[in-house]
Amino acid sequence: MDWLFFTEVTLAGLGSGALLSLTALSFVLIYKATRVINLAVGEILMLGGYLFFAFVTAFGLATWLAIPLAIAGGALFGFVVERTLIRPMLGESSISVLMLTVGLGSVLIGATELIWNTDPRALPDFMGQTPVFIGEAYVSRKIAIGFVVSALVIALFLLLFRFWRGGVALRATATDQAAAYSCGINVPAVFSLAWMVACATAAGAGLLVGAIGGISPTMGVFGLSALVVVIIGGLDSVLGALIGGILIGLVEAWAGTFLGGEYKLVTTFSILIAALMIRPYGLFGTVEIERL
Amino acid sequence: MAMTAHAILDISNIEVVYNKTIQVLRGLSLKVEAGKVVALLGSNGAGKSTTLKAVSGLLALEDGDVTSGAITFDGAPSGALKPHDLVRRGLFHVMEGRRIFEDLTVEENLVAATYALTGRKASSGRASSSFDAVYEYFPRLHERRNGRAGYLSGGEQQMLAIGRALVAEPKLILLDEPSLGLSPKLVEEIFTIIARINRERGVSMLLVEQNAAVALAVSHYGYIMETGKIVLDGPTERLMADQDVREFYLGMAGEAGAKSYRDIKHYKRRKRWLS
Ligand SMILES: Nc1ncnc2c1ncn2[C@@H]1O[C@H](COP(=O)(O)OP(=O)(O)OP(=O)(O)O)[C@@H](O)[C@H]1O
Ligand SMILES: [Mg+2]
Numbered sequence: 001m002d003w004l005f006f007t008e009v010t011l012a013g014l015g016s017g018a019l020l021s022l023t024a025l026s027f028v029l030i031y032k033a034t035r036v037i038n039l040a041v042g043e044i045l046m047l048g049g050y051l052f053f054a055f056v057t058a059f060g061l062a063t064w065l066a067i068p069l070a071i072a073g074g075a076l077f078g079f080v081v082e083r084t085l086i087r088p089m090l091g092e093s094s095i096s097v098l099m100l101t102v103g104l105g106s107v108l109i110g111a112t113e114l115i116w117n118t119d120p121r122a123l124p125d126f127m128g129q130t131p132v133f134i135g136e137a138y139v140s141r142k143i144a145i146g147f148v149v150s151a152l153v154i155a156l157f158l159l160l161f162r163f164w165r166g167g168v169a170l171r172a173t174a175t176d177q178a179a180a181y182s183c184g185i186n187v188p189a190v191f192s193l194a195w196m197v198a199c200a201t202a203a204g205a206g207l208l209v210g211a212i213g214g215i216s217p218t219m220g221v222f223g224l225s226a227l228v229v230v231i232i233g234g235l236d237s238v239l240g241a242l243i244g245g246i247l248i249g250l251v252e253a254w255a256g257t258f259l260g261g262e263y264k265l266v267t268t269f270s271i272l273i274a275a276l277m278i279r280p281y282g283l284f285g286t287v288e289i290e291r292l
Numbered sequence: 293m294a295m296t297a298h299a300i301l302d303i304s305n306i307e308v309v310y311n312k313t314i315q316v317l318r319g320l321s322l323k324v325e326a327g328k329v330v331a332l333l334g335s336n337g338a339g340k341s342t343t344l345k346a347v348s349g350l351l352a353l354e355d356g357d358v359t360s361g362a363i364t365f366d367g368a369p370s371g372a373l374k375p376h377d378l379v380r381r382g383l384f385h386v387m388e389g390r391r392i393f394e395d396l397t398v399e400e401n402l403v404a405a406t407y408a409l410t411g412r413k414a415s416s417g418r419a420s421s422s423f424d425a426v427y428e429y430f431p432r433l434h435e436r437r438n439g440r441a442g443y444l445s446g447g448e449q450q451m452l453a454i455g456r457a458l459v460a461e462p463k464l465i466l467l468d469e470p471s472l473g474l475s476p477k478l479v480e481e482i483f484t485i486i487a488r489i490n491r492e493r494g495v496s497m498l499l500v501e502q503n504a505a506v507a508l509a510v511s512h513y514g515y516i517m518e519t520g521k522i523v524l525d526g527p528t529e530r531l532m533a534d535q536d537v538r539e540f541y542l543g544m545a546g547e548a549g550a551k552s553y554r555d556i557k558h559y560k561r562r563k564r565w566l567s
Contacts, residue, residue: 165403172393172404178353179391183456184379184408286395 007137009257010250015143017249018150019209023226024233024241025154026202031235033170033194036086036097040105041202042223048074048203049123049210049219050112056124063126067207074203075196082195087188090177105220112217120216127211146208153201154242161238170194174236225252228268232275234285244283247271299364300326300464300496301347306361308339308346308520310354316342318520319361322498324464329490329497331511331528333504333541339520340500341388344466347498348385349375366463379408382463388500389472390453394442398433401441401452402426408460426455429485447478454482458489464496465489471503479503483510504541508532516541 023045030038038044051073055066081104089097132144161167173180173190181187202223206215209222229248233240248268255267281287301324308317316339324330334340345351346358347370363370365383373381393401402423427434430451436444441452450470457465470486471479487510489495501507508514514531516524524534531537 165406168396168400168403169407171396171400175393175395176391178350179387179393180404181350181353181375182348182379182385182387182391183405184376184410184460185404186374186376186407 004136007135008139009253011134011137011139012143013250013253014246015139015147015249016253017246018147018154019205019212019222019245020226020229020249021154021242021245022150022205022208023202023223024229024245025157025238026198026205027226027230028236028238028241029157029170029194029198029201031174031230033173033190034086035094035174036101037094037235038198039098039101039223039227040108041198041226042220043105043108044074044077044199044202045206045209045223046112046215046217046220047077047108048206049215050116050206051203052207052210053116053121053123053215063124067126070207071200071204074206075200077203078195078197078199079192081199082192086195087191109217109220116217118217120214122214123207123210125211140212142208142212146212149208150205153204154238157238158242166193171236225268228272230282232272232283234282236286237282237284240282240284298326299323300366301498302362302364303343303347304362304364306346306363307359308342308351308356309359310342310356312355312357316356316520317346320517320521321361322515322522322525324496324498325513326463326496327490327494328512329487329499329510331504331507331514332498332500332517333502333507333514334517335502337519338517340517341468343517344385344387344468344498344500348383348466349373349378350385350387376407379460379462380410380412382461383466384408384457384460384462384464385466386453386457386468386470388468390446390449392441392444392449392452392456394440396441397438398441398444398452399423399437401456402459405456405459408462412461422459422461426458429458429489430455447474447482450474450478450482451485454485454489458493462495464498466498466500468500469502470499471501471506479506483507486510504537508542 023041026041026044027038030036048070052066052070055061055069056063061069085100085104086097089100127142127145130141132139132141169180169185169190172183172185173187177187209219213219225248226245229244230241232247233244248271251267251271252264256264275283303320303322305319305321306317307315307319309315320339320343322330322332332340332343342351342356345354345356347363347365349370351358358371365378366381370378370383393404396404427437432448433451433455436448441449444452454470467486470482474482483506486497486499490497499507499511508528508531511528514525514528515522516537524531524537532542
């Protein structure tokens with residue numbers, strides 16, 4: 001076995017795993033506060049990539065300005081979606097809300113195809129090209145940056161949920177909205193904030209994913225892998241998103257390289273099934289005392 | 293009630309309708325004087341919980357509206373305020389069925405209630421000194437503070453529900469059936485503490501109960517409601533001496549002797565409090 005090659009594959013797997021974790025974080029944030037599974041995460045990720053693309057190419061903005069604007073665009077989108085689509089659905093069955101997010105994803109894909117057509121595009125380079133070497137092992141610069149940024153963001157959220165009482169407010173709201181109100185928690189603000197931060201996170205992930213693999217109206221399928229990650233890690237667990245993402249990233253890299261590309265999905269879903277059989281609420285998810 | 297005393301809560305002639313169609317309260321009025329415990333008694337479905345939800349604003353979450361009348365809390369009309377704003381002004385509603393956050397730890401439940409201090413206290417963080425007060429009233433919660441609240445016993449969950457109210461340092465607590473599903477011994481323990489909280493901290497309370505005996509024992513004043521309005525009210529001693537209340541509410545035998553026809557009709561009318 002070529003250890004250097006193995007190390008390089010592993011590092012690449014870690015890199016894409018971190019991006020999966022970051023995207024999974026977007027699922028987790030929304031689920032934690034609102035118990036909604038947002039199946040449009042992949043498309044919001046795509047939106048982030050296209051916003052950046054538009055700001056740079058159509059408006060000629062500098063990349064350092066286009067990055068925060070694309071992320072803020074994600075937050076604004078989250079705010080509007082929560083206000084206009086999600087909040088009126090309060091109290092409706094979770095399946096209706098789920099379908100609503102599926103519809104939202106389709107609308108986003110349609111709009112993107114109308115504006116930018118279906119061609120895949122490369123994002124303007126904002127990371128530089130110089131490769132990174134860890135020891136002797138080569139890592140693409142973009143993957144290395146993607147990894148570091150994802151790791152920092154996830155670490156930040158882990159700390160926030162550990163030490164900031166807003167984390168408690170989020171979970172309290174998810175458990176029982178009326179009781180959260182009765183404790184003085186501003187429930188609508190919690191909903192708004194969760195959607196804004198989650199969509200900003202997804203848009204940011206879209207920048208990183210787009211920088212590595214380019215953007216296209218189909219890039220939202222990345223959200224599907226992230227969904228697998230949260231199901232394995234636990235829908236309400238930031239730590240689960242982190243570890244699940246790394247796990248899937250590594251397994252896909254190893255399986256894709258050493259077994260062949262067709263084994264990638266097979267192994268991923270085998271892990272999914274195994275995980276569901278052992279712990280249906282996810283490896284790190286909260287055990288429900290009462291199931292619906 | 294004397295008009296001169298300061299009323300922390302004044303409900304005046306309110307009507308409440310659910311889903312724009314089902315009228316539940318029909319001109320209900322009551323007052324809570326500052327510093328007092330007031331009992332609101334009535335049978336299942338009389339509208340006791342609805343009254344509390346109208347006051348705390350949680351009615352809106354169930355598609356209920358106050359269609360007429362006025363509610364004044366601490367000198368200001370409360371109708372336009374959101375539930376969380378009312379809490380922050382010192383009105384805490386301990387809902388029926390305890391409604392603790394089961395997935396959170398005991399202490400996290402208390403942390404959640406510190407949001408009630410928003411805008412009132414500089415340090416509304418985790419190390420709030422009011423936690424100590426809660427643990428002093430309920431030492432059992434201290435033992436289990438890092439355990440998951442969902443695993444507490446029913447009595448402990450009720451203690452936690454009241455503990456959250458204490459953290460919020462309210463002026464008025466609306467308590468909905470704290471005795472629900474608890475053993476007589478636990479009921480006594482919890483009501484002893486309810487009385488202590490009122491005495492030691494000067495918190496006013498509006499106490500909804502089906503267990504009339506235990507509620508009147510800690511109250512200064514009582515109201516009895518039936519299908520959406522008050523049918524009887526008075527100071528606790530007077531209510532406890534009232535023949536109807538004794539017979540149909542406190543489950544005590546009436547005075548010996550044959551009853552006149554009038555008494556029987558009376559009985560039929562009052563009996564609905566019990567059914
Ligand atoms: N969300 C709601 N929507 C429609 N009707 C409701 C709603 N909540 C309560 N009601 C109705 O209003 C009436 C009063 O209910 P409420 O819960 O206030 O009674 P209660 O006096 O608290 O009874 P209990 O002692 O059983 O708790 C009942 O007939 C009930 O069916
Ligand atoms: Mg009730």
